[in-house]
Amino acid sequence: MKKILLLLFLLSCFGKTFSQIQKISLNLNTNKNLWQNFTYDVGNMAGGMGYAYSRPLYWKKKQFTHFGYIAAGTTSLYFIDDNVDKWADGWRGDVPRWLVNYGNDVGSPNNNFMLTGAVYLAGLFTENPKLRRTGVLLISSASAAGLMQQITKRIIGRARPKANVGKDVFDPLHFDRVYDYDSFPSGHVMLGFTNAYAIAKQFKSPWVKAGLYTIGSIPGLSRIIDRFHWFSDVAFSTALSIFIVEAVDRFLDNKYDQKYNPIKKEQKVVWDLKVTPQTFGVVMNF
Numbered sequence: 001m002k003k004i005l006l007l008l009f010l011l012s013c014f015g016k017t018f019s020q021i022q023k024i025s026l027n028l029n030t031n032k033n034l035w036q037n038f039t040y041d042v043g044n045m046a047g048g049m050g051y052a053y054s055r056p057l058y059w060k061k062k063q064f065t066h067f068g069y070i071a072a073g074t075t076s077l078y079f080i081d082d083n084v085d086k087w088a089d090g091w092r093g094d095v096p097r098w099l100v101n102y103g104n105d106v107g108s109p110n111n112n113f114m115l116t117g118a119v120y121l122a123g124l125f126t127e128n129p130k131l132r133r134t135g136v137l138l139i140s141s142a143s144a145a146g147l148m149q150q151i152t153k154r155i156i157g158r159a160r161p162k163a164n165v166g167k168d169v170f171d172p173l174h175f176d177r178v179y180d181y182d183s184f185p186s187g188h189v190m191l192g193f194t195n196a197y198a199i200a201k202q203f204k205s206p207w208v209k210a211g212l213y214t215i216g217s218i219p220g221l222s223r224i225i226d227r228f229h230w231f232s233d234v235a236f237s238t239a240l241s242i243f244i245v246e247a248v249d250r251f252l253d254n255k256y257d258q259k260y261n262p263i264k265k266e267q268k269v270v271w272d273l274k275v276t277p278q279t280f281g282v283v284m285n286f
Helices: 002-058 061-078 081-088 097-106 109-125 129-156 187-200 206-225 231-253 262-275
Strands: none
Touching: 002 109, 002 129, 002 231, 061 081, 061 231, 081 206, 081 231, 097 109, 097 187, 097 206, 109 129, 109 187, 129 187, 129 231, 187 206, 187 231, 206 231
8 A cells, every 4th residue: 555655656746747847848949939039030130131231233224223313313402402401490490399309319229229129029029920020120121221321421421511511521431430520321310211111011001101201201300400411311311211121121021921011012023023033032133
């Protein structure tokens, strides 16, 4: 009898231990999957940045034509930058300060990456694939835009409006930052509009898109009002933001099953493949 009771006791302990091991194993598997998703996403963030930077190497006539339009438009605005800055003097004080402060704050790097990071982590921990991909798109696009503008503004060295030396004064090739000579392009505009454009891709409604684009344009307005940037800086930075988001999003199409507005994208893919048959899938020349 004692042997039977001892055997039952050992079996009970073994059962409890096995149960605990099972629970620990399940938790480890969950953590492992979470970690795998995280490392996969980080790799795609870096890959998206590289893809966006490499696109000009694969441009064809169509893409060079589009770039020519952007360059011509920026040049045209350059010639009226002084006039726009003087014209803004008549209404700078009429714009609510809270709106200007919002534009300056939402376009700052710290606040931007707090927002994009929160979106991504929410998607990661809730296992929401669409939200998770949106976070990857936001972080990759903002990182690509932020790094690009930090380098180019130091190379170009354009004077800000508040330097009061005119629109055509440059002090280029300063890799150590020279304040008031880092106007082109605008980091606040690129980060603010990049977020708005990336989030708007989730919606089909043109009214929702227009509302998000309007909100994303506030940093540009704020920077003009506070004389941190010229009108041409803001326009070019906005166009560059759109290019970066589109490029990163096309890269992510090959990495995630979740797509935005899939019917529209499939039609677009077919058209792109006819133009550039040397590429595969949605990895298109942009």
